[in-house]
Amino acid sequence: MNVDLPKRKFTQFIGPGVLVAVGYMDPGNWATDLEAGSRFGFNLLCVILFSSIAAMLLQSICVRVGVVTGKDLAELCRDQYRPWVKNILWVLAEIAIIATDIAEVLGTALAFNMILGVSVENGILLTAFNMVFIFILQGKGMRRIEAIVLAFVLMILLCFVVQVFLSSPPWLEVLKGYIPKPSSFNTAHAWYVAIGIMGATVMPHNLYLHTAVVQSRVVKDTPAELKYSIRMITWEVILSLGIAFFINSAILIVSASVFHLNRYYEITEIQDAYKLLSPLLGASAASFLFALALFAAGQSSTITGAIAGQVILEGFMHFHMPVWIRRAIARVLAIIPAWIGVHYMGEHSVGRLLVGTQVILSLQLPFAVVPLLMFACSKNLMKEWALSAKFKTAGWGICAVIIVANIYMLMRLIQE
Numbered sequence: 001m002n003v004d005l006p007k008r009k010f011t012q013f014i015g016p017g018v019l020v021a022v023g024y025m026d027p028g029n030w031a032t033d034l035e036a037g038s039r040f041g042f043n044l045l046c047v048i049l050f051s052s053i054a055a056m057l058l059q060s061i062c063v064r065v066g067v068v069t070g071k072d073l074a075e076l077c078r079d080q081y082r083p084w085v086k087n088i089l090w091v092l093a094e095i096a097i098i099a100t101d102i103a104e105v106l107g108t109a110l111a112f113n114m115i116l117g118v119s120v121e122n123g124i125l126l127t128a129f130n131m132v133f134i135f136i137l138q139g140k141g142m143r144r145i146e147a148i149v150l151a152f153v154l155m156i157l158l159c160f161v162v163q164v165f166l167s168s169p170p171w172l173e174v175l176k177g178y179i180p181k182p183s184s185f186n187t188a189h190a191w192y193v194a195i196g197i198m199g200a201t202v203m204p205h206n207l208y209l210h211t212a213v214v215q216s217r218v219v220k221d222t223p224a225e226l227k228y229s230i231r232m233i234t235w236e237v238i239l240s241l242g243i244a245f246f247i248n249s250a251i252l253i254v255s256a257s258v259f260h261l262n263r264y265y266e267i268t269e270i271q272d273a274y275k276l277l278s279p280l281l282g283a284s285a286a287s288f289l290f291a292l293a294l295f296a297a298g299q300s301s302t303i304t305g306a307i308a309g310q311v312i313l314e315g316f317m318h319f320h321m322p323v324w325i326r327r328a329i330a331r332v333l334a335i336i337p338a339w340i341g342v343h344y345m346g347e348h349s350v351g352r353l354l355v356g357t358q359v360i361l362s363l364q365l366p367f368a369v370v371p372l373l374m375f376a377c378s379k380n381l382m383k384e385w386a387l388s389a390k391f392k393t394a395g396w397g398i399c400a401v402i403i404v405a406n407i408y409m410l411m412r413l414i415q416e
């Protein structure tokens with residue numbers, strides 16, 4: 001006898017993917033995409049495409065692992081690994097969180113510099129007041145947080161739809177950029193920027209975050225309801241990451257169209273891009289929209305970073321700390337190196353610092369991807385929901401590409 005299950009609307013599943021997608025459009029992405037566009041034109045769009053597809057696959061695996069096991073990735077690492085392995089993975093995850101937060105601090109400081117006219121150093125100190133967001137949101141519930149983050153994402157999207165329209169890119173060249181060419185990677189710096197894009201797109205802390213937040217949308221009273229939940233949540237994250245893919249592509253396309261094609265090959269700093277956008281595009285609003293989108297990216301990343309940090313601490317160490325205290329500690333650990341870096345290296349070092357944080361994230365990535373894939377492939381943990389042969393091949397193939405690319409980048413940098 002067939003029994004029709006009451007199907008929840010797709011809109012009821014919207015939320016977890018939006019929180020995850022924010023990490024794919026944070027200030028670190030801006031720095032890598034801007035430098036990629038100004039230095040190499042449209043050539044590195046293929047890296048954004050590969051990274052986005054990899055992110056969709058890995059986040060889809062996160063959905064399955066989180067929903068089926070009822071645990072997040074950090075909890076599974078604590079339960080399944082020896083203490084010394086768990087502790088190493090925890091430290092590496094915390095390093096990734098700090099690197100992410102440094103990027104958020106630098107990006108928000110630049111937005112303050114552009115909008116308010118304060119120095120970048122003072123802007124970094126002002127980011128301490130971002131903690132107000134955490135105070136306000138504490139106790140408001142996940143749905144309220146997801147709605148606020150979605151509003152920021154839509155603001156960023158709208159700003160870059162306008163920017164792409166104003167930049168009038170050569171669309172045939174744009175499409176060619178999504179096709180990988182060996183000549184696009186003939187220098188160590190091209191590899192460095194490409195790895196930065198990968199680290200900015202597929203972020204380690206997002207894997208921990210996603211396995212945790214999907215559990216708020218699950219109905220698994222029956223196998224059919226469980227299957228339906230997994231399918232809907234997976235589509236939600238794919239659509240959310242599709243928006244992130246457009247935004248990352250848009251940043252690079254605008255940079256290549258406005259700077260590279262006008263022979264501005266050294267636009268590695270976000271503030272330089274801000275100053276040149278309006279004169280080159282002939283639209284006074286262009287720079288303001290750019291700064292507004294950067295501010296939105298920094299704020300939304302701050303919110304999701306706080307949640308991810310809490311998931312990592314509680315999951316690995318089984319230790320609860322109020323979110324605002326945890327966030328205050330993380331923010332101080334990010335502000336100090338960011339301020340020191342800008343103070344001693346100058347305001348025009350921000351772009352290099354941002355790209356550097358994304359390279360660190362790429363180097364950390366395998367230490368989150370490998371455990372995720374091991375758990376997803378485990379029949380003991382996942383039962384009939386363990387990954388099929390084709391998903392295993394795709395997942396481990398992506399992991400291998402990330403590891404080999406990281407090693408090759410390090411070798412090229414050492415040689416040069």
